[in-house]
Amino acid sequence: MVHYRCFRYQDASALLRSVIDSDTNPTTTQTSTVGQEAASILTLVYRHLGRDKGGVTLVDNMLAQTKLSPESFSAAHVLTLQYRRALILRQSGH
Numbered sequence: 001m002v003h004y005r006c007f008r009y010q011d012a013s014a015l016l017r018s019v020i021d022s023d024t025n026p027t028t029t030q031t032s033t034v035g036q037e038a039a040s041i042l043t044l045v046y047r048h049l050g051r052d053k054g055g056v057t058l059v060d061n062m063l064a065q066t067k068l069s070p071e072s073f074s075a076a077h078v079l080t081l082q083y084r085r086a087l088i089l090r091q092s093g094h
Helices: 010-021 033-047 052-068 077-091
Strands: none
Touching: 010 033, 033 052, 033 077, 052 077
16 A cells, blocks of 8 residues: 555555465465455556556456355445446546
């Protein structure tokens, strides 16, 4: 989050991606809480980098996980993901 707030989007992207990768179970492809939060922040980074498709894909993957494992996600986190998805889509003209 520090890199993001300091406009160091490339650094933030690399760190957040590594957090997601290390917090995702390779067998089930489910992401734990820390990885979920990293993915949520990474969508904002992608938005600033102009990588709208990557951001939407990431959010869609997280939202798909909420349907497979709803007990792993809080309602607030799901709403945040949906809001960030809407932001990216709005910015890209959808």
